[in-house]
Amino acid sequence: MRIDVFSIFPEYLAPLKLSLIGKAMDAGILSVAVHDLREFTHDRHRTVDDTPYGGGAGMVMKPEPWAEALESVFAESTSTDARPVLLVPSPAGEVFTQAMARELATAQHLVVACGRYEGIDHRVSEWSAEHADVRFVSIGDYVLNGGEVAAMVMIEAIARLIPGTIGNPESLTEESHEDGLLEYPVYTKPASWRGHDVPEILLSGNHGAIARWRRDRRLERTRAVRPEMLEALPAEALDKKDRAF
């Protein structure tokens, strides 16, 4: 997968080079390029914003720098069969979920437009729709100062699902939100620590009982913290023992 991120604060995206994403990039599984939007301006002040038509506070990002920036990578989209996906982090977007991360992990080319100020001139997304699949996506119902942090969140959630990125794919199976239940509590040595002991069952070596215990903890935690997730589960996802729990 190729990811191109555009921002007026490219240094905000520097942490992407660390840890898993860094390794995936070194392994050639993933390429992430961060571009400075101001490289696509031509005036002395490298202007990217202007006052909003219709009045109102704040500034709006001008269309032309964005069009030149996006054009520079839309054209390079290696795969002719799949159009690039343009992700626009926005509080007005569809909510980002694990299911969406899985869907986007199959894309060949992701382009992320990090807006600042009051947002990007809407015509940019209209124009982009001729060249890419445009998705406005929100990471949550709160307002950030720009799209950069949201871009980091989404890129990490997506990139870690690309085969080969995570060392042990097994570790992806029983994670929160992967199959509709929250994950079970985890423990490691020492067995007894400051008066708190690891649940006996986990030391028993009885793998069937351990699997049941873990499943019960997942049901318990999901019911306590996210009951709506339990309601949303398809009937066949819960076996008889689950329902008895």
Ligand SMILES: Nc1ncccc1[N+](=O)[O-]
């Ligand atoms: N919540 C947000 N606030 C500002 C920009 C982007 C955002 N988001 O969720 O993607």
